[in-house]
Amino acid sequence: MSDPKPAPGTASPTGGDASSPRAVLFSGARVFDGRSDELTAPTSVLIVDGKIALVGGTEDVPSHALTIDADGRTLTPGFIDAHAHVMLQPTVPEMAGSDLAHHALYGASMAKLYLSRGYTTIRDTGGNTFSLKRAIDSGMNQGPRIYPSGPIISQTAGHGDFTPMSEPARLLGGHRDNMQRDGHLLVVDGVSDMLQAVRYVLGRGASQVKLAVGGGCASDRDPLDVTEFTAEEIEAAVKAAGDWNTYVATHVYNPTGIRRAVEAGARTIEHGNLVDAETLELMKDHGTWLCPQVIVYVSDPPGLAEVTKEKFAQAREGLDTLFELTKKTGFDRIGFGSDIISAPDTLAGINEEFVHRTKWFSPAEILRQATGNNGRLVALAGMRNPYPGTLGVIEPGALADVLLVDGNPLDDPSVLTDPERNLLVIVKDGQVVKNALADDR
Known part of the structure; x- marks a missing residue:
C-alpha cells in the first residue's frame, strides 16, 4: 500500500487517498455480507461516495466508476x-x-x-x-x-x-x-x-x-x-x-x-x-x-x-x-x-x-464476529459514534469498507493469514487503498 498524498483540503475524512475514485464497481464477486453462512453467487457491488449503493445488478453505474473484475473471488466487509x-x-x-x-x-x-x-x-x-x-x-x-x-x-x-x-x-x-x-x-x-x-x-x-x-x-x-x-x-x-x-x-x-x-x-x-x-x-x-x-x-x-x-x-x-x-x-x-x-x-x-x-467456531461464525457482530458492537457508542452509519456488512446504505480476498475464507480461513498475497483489494470509506489487481497488470 502506498502512502496517501492528498492535496491540501482534499483529504478523505477517514484517511484514504482523495485521488481515489468515488465510485467503484466490483463485478463477478462472491459476497460474504457479514451476516450469512454462505457466499452469494457471483454478483456486482457498487460503491458510490463512501457507501454501498447497490448489491446485484449494474444499473445506474456512474461512467467514471473504477471497475474491478473479482472473477469469482470473495468480497467481505472490512x-x-x-x-x-x-x-x-x-x-x-x-x-x-x-x-x-x-x-x-x-x-x-x-x-x-x-x-x-x-x-x-x-x-x-x-x-x-x-x-x-x-x-x-x-x-x-x-x-x-x-x-x-x-x-x-x-x-x-x-x-x-x-x-x-x-x-x-x-x-x-x-x-x-x-x-x-x-x-x-x-x-x-x-x-x-x-x-x-x-x-x-x-x-x-x-x-x-x-x-x-x-x-x-x-x-x-x-x-x-x-x-x-x-x-x-x-x-x-x-x-x-x-x-x-x-x-x-x-x-x-x-x-x-x-x-x-x-x-x-x-x-x-x-x-x-x-x-x-x-x-x-x-x-x-x-x-x-x-x-x-x-x-x-x-x-x-x-x-x-x-x-x-x-x-x-x-x-x-x-x-x-x-x-x-x-x-x-x-x-x-x-x-x-x-x-x-x-x-x-x-x-x-x-x-x-x-x-x-x-x-x-465455524469459519462463518468467526467471520461474522469480525464483521457484522463487531459492527453492532462499535455502534453501542450511540451519539458518540465518530462514524455514523452501518459498519461490518455489505448491503445498500452501509459504509463502504470492503476487502477482495483471493480464496474462500468460509472454506479455509488460513487464506487470510497471508494478506500480502491474498488481500487483493482493500477499500475503506469507498476509497481504494490497495489494488493488487491493478498493480499486476
Whole structure:
C-alpha cells in the first residue's frame, strides 16, 4: 500500500487517498455480507461516495466508476478489531522509559499495518489515540477508523496501575507513572474521582469508556480473581457515560467482577475467560456483549515475570470453558478482538486469530464476529459514534469498507493469514487503498 498524498483540503475524512475514485464497481464477486453462512453467487457491488449503493445488478453505474473484475473471488466487509491497543506496541521497558512522541511513531506505523491486514476499523480499548485518530481522519496518515477509549481507567493497584513500587503512594505525595502522564492509563479511587475521569475522557473525544474491574494478565500486582472498583464506582461511570449517550466497556476475567459490571450496566465484557454458566446467563439476560481474544494467549509476550506467565496460562486454560459455555447457552453476542500489546511481530500476524478460533467456531461464525457482530458492537457508542452509519456488512446504505480476498475464507480461513498475497483489494470509506489487481497488470 502506498502512502496517501492528498492535496491540501482534499483529504478523505477517514484517511484514504482523495485521488481515489468515488465510485467503484466490483463485478463477478462472491459476497460474504457479514451476516450469512454462505457466499452469494457471483454478483456486482457498487460503491458510490463512501457507501454501498447497490448489491446485484449494474444499473445506474456512474461512467467514471473504477471497475474491478473479482472473477469469482470473495468480497467481505472490512475487518473490525474490537479490542485493540494501537499505541501500546513499544516493549514494556520502552514504554516505561519513552515519551508520547515515541508511542505516536509506533502508533502511526501500527495503524498502517492494521489497514494492510484488512482492518478498516478498530475499537481501541486503552491508549492515547486521540491525535492518531485525527491524523487518520484528516488523511495525514493511513490507518483504520478508530473508536477511541482514551486511557484505561483503573483503581489504585488495579490492572492499569503501573506506578513503580519505589514510588510513594499519591496519598503521600507520590507522582503518576509515565503511562498515566502520557494519557494511556488513569488511576482513580472513589465515586467523585471516577466521575471526573469519565467526564475527562469523554471530553477528550472518547467514543466509549474503558474500566478495569478485575485483575489482569499483563499487570504484576493483581491476580485474576481480584475484583476492582466497587459497584458504586462502576455505576457512577455507567451513569456519566450514559449522560453522554455512550457506554462502558470493562476489562475483567472472573465471574464476581463480571457480575458486578453487568449489574452496574456495563455493555461489554472484555476477556471473560473465567466466566461460569450462571454469569454468562446473566450477561445474556442483560444483553451484554462478550469481546474475547485468543491470539494474545497462544504464546506469552516476551519479557514477562513468572507470576505474569502464570496468569497468562490461567487465562489460556479458561478459553475452552468460556467458548463451550457460549455454545451450550446459545450466547451469540460475541465480538472479535486481539488485545496485542508490546508485540509488533504478533500484530503483523493478527489474522492468525481467524485460524485460532476454528477450535471452537465455524469459519462463518468467526467471520461474522469480525464483521457484522463487531459492527453492532462499535455502534453501542450511540451519539458518540465518530462514524455514523452501518459498519461490518455489505448491503445498500452501509459504509463502504470492503476487502477482495483471493480464496474462500468460509472454506479455509488460513487464506487470510497471508494478506500480502491474498488481500487483493482493500477499500475503506469507498476509497481504494490497495489494488493488487491493478498493480499486476
